[in-house]
Amino acid sequence: MKALVLSGGKGTRLRPLTFTCAKQLIPVANKPILGYVLDQVASTTIKKVGIITAPETGQFVKDYVKDGSNWGLKAEYIPQEPLGLAHAVKTAKRFLGQDSFVMCLGDNVTGQGLNTFVKKFKNEKLDALIILKEVENPSSFGIAQLDEKGNITKLVEKPKTPMGNLAIIGTYLFTNKVHQAIERIKPSGRGELEITDAIQEMMNMGFKVKAEILNSWWLDTGKKDDILSANAKILDSYIEFDVKGEVINSTLDGRVKVEPGAKIVNSTIRGPCALGKGVVIENSFIGPYTSVGNCSSIINSNVEYCVIQENVTVKDVERLEDSLIGKNAKVSRNQRNRTIKLHIGDFSEVEV
Secondary structure: OEEEEEEOOOOHHHOOHHHOOOHHHOEEOOEEHHHHHHHHHHOOOOOEEEEEEOOOOHHHHHHHHOOOHHHOOEEEEEEOOOOOHHHHHHHOHHHHOOOOEEEEEOOEEEOOOOHHHHHHHHHOOOOEEEEEEEOOOHHHOEEEEEOOOOEEEEEEEOOOOOOOOEEEEEEEEEOOHHHHHHHHOOOOOOOOOOHHHHHHHHHHOOOOEEEEEOOOOEEEOOOHHHHHHHHHHHHHHHOOOEEOOEEEOOEEEOOEEEOOOOEEEOOEEEOOEEEOOOOEEEOOEEOOOEEEOOOOEEEOOEEEOOEEOOOOEEEOOOEEEOOEEOOOOEEEOOOOOOEEOOEEOOOOEEEO
16 A cells, blocks of 8 residues: 655645745644654555645655655655646556555644554455545535445535535545546536545445544644644644753743753743744743744744744744744834734744
8 A cells, every 4th residue: 555645736825835835844833744644654554655746845845755764654756736636646646556545635634543544444445435524614625425334425525505514634545446437537617636526436436435534633724723723733632841952040831842952031931832943932921832943032022822933033022822923034023012913924024
């Protein structure tokens, strides 16, 4: 079995960050989202992973994953124009060959590994296994209907009329029979080869298609608030008290991770939160669910529920919250008298 990880797309909902970075590389808890996906692939017996990349951001993905050896994987890169998930599978056909494969979206994070799904797929000799999750806004997702045995009876991409709330979350397992189905489908109204159409065609062709409902959390990190939610969830799930930096006249409360070379002076840090290597915190309060990237500085400021990337400076800001700050950005103010909320891109400079 192989893995196909989709790290293409333009990330338009996360601009301006995604003008200079692949959306799958935006960090949560100081680690790119793609890294968590590859962790889950590496936890299986899979050793070969094909990574779908976009022309604009493919090099960023290559620079991060390299040959895949950091995960014990062998990575191969497959460039694709964003023409749908089924088109991505078609583009990767040479890499996939006759093997079965698990396909994951590189910007989706779940609290459950892949092993349970791989075991079910193999034990029941399925042709496709689709992972589902109950959602509150089904019109935003591909939706599946199931019978009492867990067989899929109907698939609809982003239904305007509610037909259930079981969303297709972006984790799929297929045999090579999916290629036959993809050859039989046509582009949708938005000009893409839809994976929901391919799965429906597999059902029409009599192949064995089942679904499994995710019993853990799932986050689709396509927008700023999704990134902040994923950051909070991962901090909550994985961060333990682990302080390797220097702490001077400061209070660390709760589960706080401080990387080597960081320096905290006259400040309060309230977890869960993560501070990267070389971070400097002076005369500041860092509230829960905040991650601060390597070599960033927060001076005379209060920060809470934020994702702050590398080499960022935040100075004299009375309250910064619910914000996603890109690499090398500067945020400062002259008068400390009100809360501000920001979503700014790499190399930005904001003074308020």
